[in-house]
Amino acid sequence: MNRKLSLMGYLMSAPYIIYFIIFSAFPIFFSFFLIFHRWNIVGPMKWVGLANFNMMFSDPLFWTSIYNTIIFLLIHIPLQVVVALVLAEVLNQKIKARAFFRAAFFMPVVVSGVVVTILWKQLYSTDTGLLNNLLMAIGFGKVEWLTSTAMAMPSIALMATWKNVGLYMILFLAGLQSVPAYMYEAADIDGATTLQKFRYITIPAINPVIIMVLILSTIGGFSLFIEPYVMTGGGPLNSTLSTVLYIYRQGFSFYKMGYAATLGFMLAAIIFVVVLIQRKLIEQDD
Amino acid sequence: MADVVLKDVTKIFDKEIYAVKDFNIEISDGEFVVLVGPSGCGKSTVLRMIAGLEEVTQGDIYIGDKIVNNIAPKERDIAMVFQNYALYPHMNVFDNISFGLKLRKVDSKEIEKRVNDAAEILGINHLMQRKPKALSGGERQRVALGRSIVRQPKVFLFDEPLSNLDAKLRVELRTEISKLHNRLKTTMIYVTHDQVEAMTLGEKIIIMRDGVIQQKGTPVDVYDNPVNKFVAGFIGSPSMNFITGQVEDTQGLLFNRGSLSFPINSGAEDKLKEFVGKDIIFGIRPEDISISGKEKGIPMVVEILEMMGNEIYLHLAIDQNTLIARVPPDTKVEEGQKVKIIFNFPKAHYFDPDSQIRI
Numbered sequence: 001m002n003r004k005l006s007l008m009g010y011l012m013s014a015p016y017i018i019y020f021i022i023f024s025a026f027p028i029f030f031s032f033f034l035i036f037h038r039w040n041i042v043g044p045m046k047w048v049g050l051a052n053f054n055m056m057f058s059d060p061l062f063w064t065s066i067y068n069t070i071i072f073l074l075i076h077i078p079l080q081v082v083v084a085l086v087l088a089e090v091l092n093q094k095i096k097a098r099a100f101f102r103a104a105f106f107m108p109v110v111v112s113g114v115v116v117t118i119l120w121k122q123l124y125s126t127d128t129g130l131l132n133n134l135l136m137a138i139g140f141g142k143v144e145w146l147t148s149t150a151m152a153m154p155s156i157a158l159m160a161t162w163k164n165v166g167l168y169m170i171l172f173l174a175g176l177q178s179v180p181a182y183m184y185e186a187a188d189i190d191g192a193t194t195l196q197k198f199r200y201i202t203i204p205a206i207n208p209v210i211i212m213v214l215i216l217s218t219i220g221g222f223s224l225f226i227e228p229y230v231m232t233g234g235g236p237l238n239s240t241l242s243t244v245l246y247i248y249r250q251g252f253s254f255y256k257m258g259y260a261a262t263l264g265f266m267l268a269a270i271i272f273v274v275v276l277i278q279r280k281l282i283e284q285d286d
Numbered sequence: 287m288a289d290v291v292l293k294d295v296t297k298i299f300d301k302e303i304y305a306v307k308d309f310n311i312e313i314s315d316g317e318f319v320v321l322v323g324p325s326g327c328g329k330s331t332v333l334r335m336i337a338g339l340e341e342v343t344q345g346d347i348y349i350g351d352k353i354v355n356n357i358a359p360k361e362r363d364i365a366m367v368f369q370n371y372a373l374y375p376h377m378n379v380f381d382n383i384s385f386g387l388k389l390r391k392v393d394s395k396e397i398e399k400r401v402n403d404a405a406e407i408l409g410i411n412h413l414m415q416r417k418p419k420a421l422s423g424g425e426r427q428r429v430a431l432g433r434s435i436v437r438q439p440k441v442f443l444f445d446e447p448l449s450n451l452d453a454k455l456r457v458e459l460r461t462e463i464s465k466l467h468n469r470l471k472t473t474m475i476y477v478t479h480d481q482v483e484a485m486t487l488g489e490k491i492i493i494m495r496d497g498v499i500q501q502k503g504t505p506v507d508v509y510d511n512p513v514n515k516f517v518a519g520f521i522g523s524p525s526m527n528f529i530t531g532q533v534e535d536t537q538g539l540l541f542n543r544g545s546l547s548f549p550i551n552s553g554a555e556d557k558l559k560e561f562v563g564k565d566i567i568f569g570i571r572p573e574d575i576s577i578s579g580k581e582k583g584i585p586m587v588v589e590i591l592e593m594m595g596n597e598i599y600l601h602l603a604i605d606q607n608t609l610i611a612r613v614p615p616d617t618k619v620e621e622g623q624k625v626k627i628i629f630n631f632p633k634a635h636y637f638d639p640d641s642q643i644r645i
Contacts, residue, residue, distance in 0.1 A: 185337075185372065186372035187385075189337060189339075189359045189386075191386055204374075205375070
């Protein structure tokens with residue numbers, strides 16, 4: 001009876017376990033193995049010890065890609081958190097067509113990233129793009145959204161925010177709705193203004209959601225790939241070369257699988273440390 | 287310190303549901319008034335309108351001599367204690383209590399002094415650094431009381447503050463609130479569905495039903511002279527016994543309900559004469575029924591005996607009629623025993639079955 005039951009259990013969980021082994025566990029172990037090798041997929045593997053690490057530390061382009069990604073995060077995360085929180089707060093009020101707006105802001109999240117990126121590439125186009133046409137119509141000059149090194153990464157960050165903000169808005173909305181109404185009533189009677197209620201009641205109450213959103217968008221931001229891959233190819237002058245795009249190139253353009261795996265592990269380590277620091281900084285003790 | 291006056295106050299929800307209708311009260315400065323009624327009677331809505339958490343549909347609310355209808359809660363100088371405490375979970379006890387003062391930019395030394403004084407009164411000094419979730423229900427409500435005391439408001443509002451506490455704590459905090467009122471002499475308005483709280487706390491109690499005031503008066507007055515059957519049944523525990531029967535005139539008035547019939551000799555004969563031949567509701571409180579030691583009295587059977595320690599509740603029955611009597615603990619009765627009962631007629635009430643009003 002017991003054996004039958006446990007067999008049944010394994011059977012039921014088998015689809016996920018098989019999926020996990022093939023697509024998560026094996027790649028992790030295999031890429032860890034690759035770190036110490038040189039391999040071009042078709043040829044034999046060659047043990048190189050820590051040579052990949054030496055290469056990494058002296059590879060300026062890798063560090064450029066890290067720098068670019070951090071620039072992206074510094075623009076994208078604050079923008080995303082603030083916009084998502086403001087949208088959630090507004091859509092938590094009793095306003096007309098609330099359900100429509102909630103759905104509308106969430107829509108980009110479920111649209112394919114490639115589709116969104118192609119769309120925005122056209123919006124951003126310097127000569128024929130809608131954005132520049134609009135700017136010109138109201139009397140401004142053209143902006144080189146994707147073709148100047150200064151603007152390209154901020155443009156991508158802006159688009160990424162538009163694409164993902166709906167998801168975080170929904171998370172914040174759930175958080176806001178779990179704040180009981182009587183807490184605001186007590187604060188009303190205590191004499192709090194709208195802003196003070198937001199500062200002293202809302203923010204602490206949704207602190208766990210804020211942490212979650214920060215961590216999720218940090219991890220998501222570090223894996224920036226589709227946008228620069230489709231939009232700019234990492235240019236102009238490598239100004240939008242993200243770390244994942246660089247890793248992809250090392251692996252699948254130059255077939256340096258060992259080196260790509262090394263960079264991948266390095267990125268994972270960086271993400272781990274950054275998230276740890278974030279948690280330490282924001283988490284309240286209670 | 288202020289009078290609170292409600293003039294023809296009406297609250298309509300969703301354009302058609304009358305939560306409160308033509309509500310009129312005058313609460314004088316320093317008075318302790320209890321609004322009591324079954325759930326859904328509109329008592330909390332009245333309190334929330336006074337607090338400013340709910341808009342007034344019609345009528346005026348005065349605090350002091352100012353109409354406050356369109357004044358924000360924070361400008362009304364009131365403090366409120368909620369049923370679920372409504373403490374700020376991420377702040378410790380000190381911050382919870384002092385939050386309102388900090389927002390009002392009270393000097394920090396003054397804050398410290400007031401918080402300490404309040405904590406002293408409520409016996410919560412040792413809890414200052416704790417978060418609400420590390421407190422028991424009773425402690426939380428003490429903190430909530432502290433939060434309202436330090437503000438030194440004109441009016442205290444209590445919205446069923448003891449309902450979430452267990453019986454023993456409820457009694458303890460009830461006396462605490464009583465003492466607080468004696469000490470502060472501030473106007474207090476207290477909402478509860480518990481008639482025991484209403485009777486013990488209120489200088490004046492207001493009984494509500496379906497958004498309408500049924501009766502206002504001192505607890506004793508309401509208990510002894512209920513205006514209608516609802517009030518008579520709501521106030522008192524166990525509640526008043528009601529028996530519907532017919533008034534007959536056979537050499538003096540007789541209340542006829544088959545086996546539970548008796549002559550009416552309470553001095554109410556004059557008023558009851560016009561009901562001869564009609565139905566009437568006879569009401570008698572459990573403590574006004576006693577077991578007769580003699581042959582005289584109405585025969586009934588003890589169905590259930592509830593020993594409370596200091597008294598006994600007897601569930602009496604004859605045919606379809608049942609009564610509850612409250613008798614001294616040394617009364618010699620057993621379940622199943624046949625007894626004769628006597629009513630204390632001067633304390634009996636009679637109600638018109640149509641209007642439910644006391645005759």
